[in-house]
Amino acid sequence: EAGVTQFPSHSVIEKGQTVTLRCDPISGHDNLYWYRRVMGKEIKFLLHFVKESKQDESGMPNNRFLAERTGGTYSTLKVQPAELEDSGVYFCASSRDRGEAFFGQGTRLTVV
């Protein structure tokens, strides 16, 4: 069974540009989560999808961040326009029902 996969693994963009991160959850996992770790800080929750619906997006920092999960399969997280403070590692996780979450390797985003 394939794990959670994220693309790209690294992204370096200039301030003001747009970046789109992609997450492919484990097949059959209805729950998909986005988390972010800013350097030196703890991993923080961004939002939670159940299938294609946003269950909880209380962790989204501001309206420059847009997450979608059309069709309830893969998800994208777009940052537009990117700011310096958006740099960090973005993790995606998925789970079946209420079980443990399985994480992807993350996308390291650097905004310069």
Place this chain on the structure above:
Amino acid sequence: GQNIDQPTEMTATEGAIVQINCTYQTSGFNGLFWYQQHAGEAPTFLSYNVLDGLEEKGRFSSFLSRSKGYSYLLLKELQMKDSASYLCAVRDMGYSTLTFGKGTMLLVSP
């Protein structure tokens, strides 16, 4: 909200036993998770406690006391490959989000 504390770093010797503590203060609680994360890799699930007591899984055990807001992860017969960051995370009552501590970097030396 949630507040989770764990030591920043710990060192131990190969073959030894190490205990990593985690304390939490939460407005709601529905389980505590331990994850292991090697540098540049995905956090991987180690254990889950929702009731008080000890859960044992091979060389790893995890303990929970809900009344004290306290958990620990016990690693026995340490191996060099156990050098990693260990993340304590609490799940809220909505079964939704995990709130993570900053992680404990464990260094196992020969």
